[in-house]
Amino acid sequence: xxxxxxxxxxxxxxxxxxxxxxxxxxxxxxxxxxxxxxxxxxxxxxxxxxxxxxxxxxxxxxxxxxxxxxxxxxxxxxxxxxxxxxxxxxxxxxxxxxxxxxxxxxxxxxxxxxxxxxxxxxxxxxxxxxxxxxxxxxxxxxxxxxxxxxxxxxxxxxxxxxxxxxxxxxxxxxxxxxxxxxxxxxxxxxxxxxxxxxxxxxxxxxxxxxxxxxxxxxxxxxxxxxxxxxxxxxxxxxxxxxxxxxxxxxxxxxxxxxxxxxxxxxxxxxxxxxxxxxxxxxxxxxxxxxxxxxxxxxxxxxxxxxxxxxx
Numbered sequence: 001x002x003x004x005x006x007x008x009x010x011x012x013x014x015x016x017x018x019x020x021x022x023x024x025x026x027x028x029x030x031x032x033x034x035x036x037x038x039x040x041x042x043x044x045x046x047x048x049x050x051x052x053x054x055x056x057x058x059x060x061x062x063x064x065x066x067x068x069x070x071x072x073x074x075x076x077x078x079x080x081x082x083x084x085x086x087x088x089x090x091x092x093x094x095x096x097x098x099x100x101x102x103x104x105x106x107x108x109x110x111x112x113x114x115x116x117x118x119x120x121x122x123x124x125x126x127x128x129x130x131x132x133x134x135x136x137x138x139x140x141x142x143x144x145x146x147x148x149x150x151x152x153x154x155x156x157x158x159x160x161x162x163x164x165x166x167x168x169x170x171x172x173x174x175x176x177x178x179x180x181x182x183x184x185x186x187x188x189x190x191x192x193x194x195x196x197x198x199x200x201x202x203x204x205x206x207x208x209x210x211x212x213x214x215x216x217x218x219x220x221x222x223x224x225x226x227x228x229x230x231x232x233x234x235x236x237x238x239x240x241x242x243x244x245x246x247x248x249x250x251x252x253x254x255x256x257x258x259x260x261x262x263x264x265x266x267x268x269x270x271x272x273x274x275x276x277x278x279x280x281x282x283x284x285x286x287x288x289x290x291x292x293x294x295x296x297x298x299x300x301x302x303x304x305x306x307x308x309x310x311x
Contacts, residue, residue, distance in 0.1 A: 002310055003045070004028040004303045007072065007298055008052040009065040013282055017052075020300035024122040026307065034062035034068045044076050048307045050259075054280040055094045056142030058169045066094050082306060084258040089279040092255060094140045096174060099277045106251045108244070111273050112177040115139060119160045125175040128157050132177065139172035142280070144207075149178060179265050179273045186265045187237070189245065189282060192298045195253050195260075197242035200287055202263075203233045234284040236291035251277075257305060 006028055008014050014030065021028045033053065051073060057065040073087045092099050100110045114125040126134060136156070138146035146166045150156045159165055184205040190197050248262050261281035264274040283295035 001027055002307060003047045004307055005031055005045070005047050005049045005050060007031045007049060009057045009062045009069075009203075010054060010060060010278075011036045011052070013280070016296045017054050017286075017299060020085055020296045021303070022296075023297075024304050026300065026304045027302050031072070033072060033112060034065045035061075036068065036072075036223060038068075038071055038075060040075065043078050043082050046310065047075075047081070048310065049076050049081055049083045049086075050303060051083065051090060052080050052280050053090055053093065054142055055140050058144060059143065059145070063169070064199045068092060078258060082310065083301075084306070085260075085279050086256060087253045089257045089260075090260060092257070092277055093279040094170075096137070096139050096141065096276070097172070100275075102251060103274055103277070106254065108247050108251065108274050109272060111179055111275055114175045116175060118169050119165075121162055122173050122175060123153060123157055126150070126153050129175065129177060133180070135178050137176060138166070138168040138170075139174055140170045142278070145287055146173065147197070152154060161171045169263050173290075176275075179267050179275075180269045181265050186263055188261050188263045189240075189248060190283070190295055191248065191252055191260050191262070194249060194296065196245045196249065196259070197295060197298055198291070198293050199237045200233045200284070203231065206233075232286060232290075234287040234288050235291055238291070240266075244274075248274075258302075 004021065005027060006017065007013055008030065011032070018028060018030070032044045034057070049108060051069065053066050053069040055066065057063070070087065070090055073083060073090060076083050077086055077230060079258040092102065097115050100113055103110050116122045121279060122136070133149060133151050134136055135150070136148045148160070150158060184203060186202050186204055187199055188202055189199045244264065252258070252260055257279055257280065259281060262274060263276040263278070264272045266272055279294070287293050
């Protein structure tokens with residue numbers, strides 16, 4: 001029997017999708033790829049394959065899950081299987097450098113960024129940001145890993161040479177222009193099947209770790225699990241419409257990315273700076289309930305339709 005195969009490494013981020021697949025009576029199987037075997041002499045099963053591998057897998061003890069997933073995706077694609085968020089999507093998921101290069105190629109503005117390996121190189125890169133605040137972040141990140149805001153090189157030096165410094169899993173630290181927004185929020189645009197479904201306003205007043213999932217690690221201080229506050233951290237924007245959406249859809253199509261969340265921030269002049277393409281996108285249930293829009297339901301419908309199209 002043909003199935004939907006879900007490739008991932010975190011059950012807590014997948015349960016909302018499998019619940020929707022159950023509701024729609026779609027047969028599925030989960031491939032949890034933090035470990036496993038791949039027999040290159042065998043052919044893959046028939047079905048639809050959807051990759052949800054995360055750049056932050058190493059924070060859950062799954063250090064080599066993306067690397068193994070890359071081999072599995074190549075195997076599936078070499079046999080002509082229908083793969084959503086395949087090899088190219090994974091390449092962008094684990095490298096913000098590749099994301100920024102691709103965004104720039106499609107005429108989408110990104111913050112000025114320098115990639116550096118080595119502590120002295122990080123400090124030398126930061127010297128290029130004269131008299132302006134800058135942030136550090138990990139190249140292979142997710143969940144706001146390594147994001148720190150600095151007002152001076154001296155402050156950065158204290159961090160880099162101190163015990164709190166976070167070594168990136170791939171060794172690459174990004175030093176990036178800090179975009180000062182007039183209000184403390186960013187916008188995240190969600191896409192399913194390569195098409196825009198909604199935009200969500202995310203409150204950043206408490207920090208940078210902005211995982212929208214309903215199940216996050218304890219360390220994700222700013223994750224919205226169980227919050228009861230007057231001002232929700234995540235709010236779906238009714239009627240959001242901006243020319244940037246068309247550009248985002250074009251870049252997703254060009255890179256064979258079917259499901260993604262793309263984040264941007266506006267500066268005081270209203271200019272948009274795009275800084276993240278998340279191909280392992282999650283959705284916030286409270287925000288969706290209030291708006292009556294459901295990302296995982298749309299995704300389940302998309303996968304069901306693609307499965308039905310198989311001969």
